[in-house]
Amino acid sequence: MVHHQNKAIREGDNPDLTAERVTGTFDTHSMAAQIYNSEAHARRRREITEIIAKRPELHDTKPFPFMTREEKILESSRKLTLITKHMNEIIEPNNSNEMFHLNNEVLGIEGHPMALHGIMFIPALTAQASEEQQKKWLTRAINREIVGTYAQTELGHGTNLQNLETTATYDVATQEFVLHTPTITGLKWWPGNLGKSSNYAVVVALMFIKGKNYGPHTFMVPLRDEKTHQPLKGITIGDIGPKIAYNVTDNGFLGFDHYRIPRTNLLMRHTRVEPDGTYVKPPHAKINYSAMVHVRSHMITGQAIMLSYALTIATRYSSVRRQGQIDTTQPEVKVLEYQTQQHRLFPYIARAYAFVFAGAETVKLYERVLEEVATGNVSLMADLHALTSGLKSVVSHYTAQGIEQARMACGGHGYSQASYMSEIFGVAVGGCTYEGENMVMLLQLARYLVKSASLVKTGQSSKLGPLVAYLGAKSDSTSLIDRTPTTGFAEYVKTFQHIARRQTLKAADKFFGLMEKGEKRPIAWNKSSVELNRASRLHTRLYIVEAFVRRVEEVADPRLKEVLTDLLHLHVNYELLDMSTYALEDGFVSSSQLDYVRDQLYFYLAKIRPNAVSLVDSWEFSDQELRSVLGRRDGHVYENLFAWAKASPLNKTDVLPSVDKYLKPLMESARASKL
Ligand SMILES: CC/C=C\C/C=C\C/C=C\C/C=C\C/C=C\C/C=C\CCC(=O)SCCNC(=O)CCNC(=O)[C@H](O)C(C)(C)COP(=O)(O)OP(=O)(O)OC[C@H]1O[C@@H](n2cnc3c(N)ncnc32)[C@H](O)[C@@H]1OP(=O)(O)O
Numbered sequence: 001m002v003h004h005q006n007k008a009i010r011e012g013d014n015p016d017l018t019a020e021r022v023t024g025t026f027d028t029h030s031m032a033a034q035i036y037n038s039e040a041h042a043r044r045r046r047e048i049t050e051i052i053a054k055r056p057e058l059h060d061t062k063p064f065p066f067m068t069r070e071e072k073i074l075e076s077s078r079k080l081t082l083i084t085k086h087m088n089e090i091i092e093p094n095n096s097n098e099m100f101h102l103n104n105e106v107l108g109i110e111g112h113p114m115a116l117h118g119i120m121f122i123p124a125l126t127a128q129a130s131e132e133q134q135k136k137w138l139t140r141a142i143n144r145e146i147v148g149t150y151a152q153t154e155l156g157h158g159t160n161l162q163n164l165e166t167t168a169t170y171d172v173a174t175q176e177f178v179l180h181t182p183t184i185t186g187l188k189w190w191p192g193n194l195g196k197s198s199n200y201a202v203v204v205a206l207m208f209i210k211g212k213n214y215g216p217h218t219f220m221v222p223l224r225d226e227k228t229h230q231p232l233k234g235i236t237i238g239d240i241g242p243k244i245a246y247n248v249t250d251n252g253f254l255g256f257d258h259y260r261i262p263r264t265n266l267l268m269r270h271t272r273v274e275p276d277g278t279y280v281k282p283p284h285a286k287i288n289y290s291a292m293v294h295v296r297s298h299m300i301t302g303q304a305i306m307l308s309y310a311l312t313i314a315t316r317y318s319s320v321r322r323q324g325q326i327d328t329t330q331p332e333v334k335v336l337e338y339q340t341q342q343h344r345l346f347p348y349i350a351r352a353y354a355f356v357f358a359g360a361e362t363v364k365l366y367e368r369v370l371e372e373v374a375t376g377n378v379s380l381m382a383d384l385h386a387l388t389s390g391l392k393s394v395v396s397h398y399t400a401q402g403i404e405q406a407r408m409a410c411g412g413h414g415y416s417q418a419s420y421m422s423e424i425f426g427v428a429v430g431g432c433t434y435e436g437e438n439m440v441m442l443l444q445l446a447r448y449l450v451k452s453a454s455l456v457k458t459g460q461s462s463k464l465g466p467l468v469a470y471l472g473a474k475s476d477s478t479s480l481i482d483r484t485p486t487t488g489f490a491e492y493v494k495t496f497q498h499i500a501r502r503q504t505l506k507a508a509d510k511f512f513g514l515m516e517k518g519e520k521r522p523i524a525w526n527k528s529s530v531e532l533n534r535a536s537r538l539h540t541r542l543y544i545v546e547a548f549v550r551r552v553e554e555v556a557d558p559r560l561k562e563v564l565t566d567l568l569h570l571h572v573n574y575e576l577l578d579m580s581t582y583a584l585e586d587g588f589v590s591s592s593q594l595d596y597v598r599d600q601l602y603f604y605l606a607k608i609r610p611n612a613v614s615l616v617d618s619w620e621f622s623d624q625e626l627r628s629v630l631g632r633r634d635g636h637v638y639e640n641l642f643a644w645a646k647a648s649p650l651n652k653t654d655v656l657p658s659v660d661k662y663l664k665p666l667m668e669s670a671r672a673s674k675l
C-alpha cells in the first residue's frame with residue numbers, strides 16, 4: 001500500500017474521493033493533533049474508535065432516523081450500560097476528553113440518559129460541594145450509583161435567575177430547607193434527563209432565611225426512590241415532550257410541594273448556612289454559577305465539532321457528486337469545482353478550525369480559574385465569564401449558519417435524514433439558547449466592555465485587562481491592508497481591533513450619553529443594547545482571529561503551517577468582508593482595499609481546494625460517529641442511499657394499512673361515482 005499523507009485513504013473507495021485525498025499536502029494525523037490540541041489525545045481518539053469498531057454490540061442496531069423516541073432511549077440506555085461496564089477497557093479512568101469522544105461515537109449527539117450527569121451534575125458537585133459533601137455524593141455520582149441533572153430553568157424564567165419562583169425556605173426548628181413551587185410558572189422546565197432518568201438533581205432555588213431572600217442557591221435534592229425509581233412524596237416530575245432535536249435526552253419538568261431536605265444539602269463549598277440560620281456569604285456573588293461556566297467553556301469545542309460534522313459530510317459529498325459542466329467540452333464536474341460551492345463551504349472550514357483553537361484556549365483558562373477559585377482566588381472570574389459569554393454566542397450562531405449552508409450545499413439529499421444534517425443542525429442550534437440565550441450573553445460581555453470603555457475614557461487604560469488592552473491603544477488613521485508591500489496578519493488584526501474598538505467606544509458613548517440626558521441606567525442600557533451587542537460580537541470575532549493567529553504561529557511542521565496559514569488568510573479576508581460596513585463607515589478601509597480583500601479571498605478559495613477533503617478528514621470522524629450516508633468515508637453514496645431507503649420502515653410492506661383503509665376505498669368510490 002502506498003503511504004499517503006491523508007490517512008483516510010483505503011482501497012476500494014470511490015475514486016473521486018481518493019483523488020481528492022491524494023492531492024492533500026499534509027499529514028492528516030498531524031493535523032488531528034492540532035485540532036485535538038495534543039498528539040496523545042488525537043491518537044487516543046483513534047484507538048477508541050478502533051476499539052469500538054471491533055465491538056458490534058456498541059454499534060447502532062439501525063439508523064437513528066428509523067427509530068421512535070422510545071426506541072432510541074432504550075437503545076441508548078443499552079449502550080450506556082455497556083460502556084459503563086467496559087469503560088476502563090476503552091478509556092482512561094476519569095478522562096473527560098476520552099469520555100466525550102466515546103459518547104459521541106457510541107451514543108451520538110442526540111443525547112443519552114446521563115448527558116447532564118456528566119456535563120453539569122458532576123461539575124456542579126465538584127466545584128460547589130464541600131469536601132464532606134463530595135465524599136457523600138460525588139464518588140457515588142462518578143461511579144454512576146446515582147444519576148443526576150442540573151435543574152435551574154423554570155417554565156416562567158430561564159434568563160432572569162433573580163426571579164426564579166422555586167423557594168428553599170430554611171426551617172431553623174428542624175434544620176431543613178423546605179423546597180416549594182408556588183405556581184405553574186415556577187415548575188422547573190427543560191433540565192436534561194430530569195424527565196425520566198435522574199434520581200437526583202442539583203436544584204437552583206431562591207434561598208429564604210428568616211424572611212430574607214438571599215437569591216439563587218444550589219441544593220442537592222433526591223427526586224426518586226433509589227430502588228424503585230418512583231418519584232418521592234412531594235415531587236411532581238415528567239418529560240416535557242419532543243423537541244426540534246436532542247430527543248434521546250428526556251428534558252423534564254419538576255415541582256415541589258413543601259418538600260423537605262436537610263440543611264446540609266445546600267452545596268456548601270463557598271456558601272454556608274449555620275444551624276441557627278446564620279448565612280456565610282461566598283467570596284464572589286456568582287460563584288455558584290460555575291456549572292454554567294463549565295458548559296459555556298466546553299461547548300465552544302463541542303460546537304466546532306458539530307460544524308465540522310456537517311462540513312465533512314458536505315465536502316466529501318461535493319467531491320463525489322457530479323452535476324453540470326464548467327467547460328462544456330468536458331464531462332460533468334464534481335460540484336466542489338464550483339466557486340460558489342467553495343465559497344459556501346471553505347470559509348466555514350476555516351471558522352471550524354478557528355473555533356476549535358479558541359475553544360482550546362477557553363478550556364485552558366477555565367481550568368486555571370477553577371483551580372484558583374478552589375483556593376479562594378476569584379480575580380479571573382469576571383474575565384472568564386465575559387469571554388465565555390461572547391464565545392458561546394458567536395460560535396453557536398455561526399455554527400448553526402454553517403451547518404445550514406452545508407446542508408444546502410448537498411442539494412436535495414441534504415434534506416433527507418440520510419444526510420443526518422437536520423439532527424446536527426437541531427442539536428447545534430440549541431447552543432444558541434441553552435446556557436444563556438445568545439443576546440442575553442452578548443449583553444453580559446457588553447457590561448464588561450462598557451466598564452473597559454469607561455476606563456479608556458477616564459484615562460485609566462493601564463488598568464485594562466489583557467483581553468481588552470487594545471481598547472486603550474491608538475488606531476492608525478487608515479488600515480494598512482494592501483498599503484504595505486508585505487501585507488500580513490498584523491494589518492488584519494489591527495483592522496479588526498480598530499473596528500471592535502470603534503464600535504465599543506461608540507456604543508458606550510451612546511449609553512453614557514443617554515444617561516447624561518437623564519435616562520435611567522437600565523433604560524439607557526436597553527436603548528443602546530443593539531449597538532452594545534454589535535460591539536460584543538466584533539470583540540469576540542477579534543478574539544477568535546487572534547486565537548487562530550496564535551495557533552498558526554506555534555505550529556512547527558512546515559506543511560501544516562502552510563495549509564493553516566492558507567486557512568487563516570481565508571478566514572481574515574472572509575471575516576473582514578463580512579463586517580465591511582464597520583470598516584467602511586469611518587473610511588478606515590477604502591473600497592479599493594476591499595477589492596484587494598475580495599481578490600485574496602478568491603485566491604485562497606482556489607489554493608485551499610486541493611486540501612479541502614484532507615482538511616475535513618483531519619477531524620477523523622468515523623462513519624459510526626457521523627451517522628451520515630452522504631458523509632461516508634468511502635464515498636459510496638448512491639448505493640448506500642438506495643439501501644438506506646429500502647430499510648425505511650415504510651418499505652417493510654408494499655401496501656400500507658393507510659392505503660387499505662383509506663386510499664383504496666377513496667379511489668374506488670371516486671371510480672364508482674364516475675361510472
Ligand atoms: C471534555 C468535554 C467535557 C464536557 C462537555 C461539555 C459540553 C459539551 C459540548 C457540547 C454539548 C452538546 C450538546 C449539549 C446539549 C444540551 C445542553 C446541556 C446543558 C444546558 C444546560 C442549561 O442550559 S442550564 C441553564 C443555563 N441558564 C443560563 O445560562 C441562564 C442565563 N442567565 C444567567 O446566567 C444570569 O441570569 C445572568 C448572567 C444573565 C444574570 O445573572 P444575575 O441576575 O444573577 O446577575 P446580576 O444582574 O445580579 O449581576 C450581573 C453581574 O454578575 C456577573 N456575573 C454573572 N454571571 C457571572 C459568572 N458566571 N461569573 C462571574 N460573574 C458573573 C456579571 O458579569 C455582572 O457583573 P457586573 O460587574 O457587570 O455587575
Ligand SMILES: Cc1cc2nc3c(=O)[nH]c(=O)nc-3n(C[C@H](O)[C@H](O)[C@H](O)COP(=O)(O)OP(=O)(O)OC[C@H]3O[C@@H](n4cnc5c(N)ncnc54)[C@H](O)[C@@H]3O)c2cc1C
Binds near residue numbers: 160189192436
Ligand atoms: C436543548 C436545551 C437544553 C436545556 N437544558 C437545560 C438544563 O439542563 N437545565 C436547565 O436548567 N435549563 C436548561 N435549558 C434551558 C435554557 O438554559 C434556557 O431556555 C435559556 O437559558 C434561555 O432562557 P429562557 O428560555 O427563559 O429564554 P427567555 O429569557 O424567555 O428568552 C426569550 C427572548 O427574550 C430575550 N431576553 C430575555 N431576557 C432579556 C434581557 N435581559 N435582555 C434582552 N433580551 C432578553 C431573549 O434574548 C430571547 O430573545 C435548556 C434549553 C434547551 C433549549
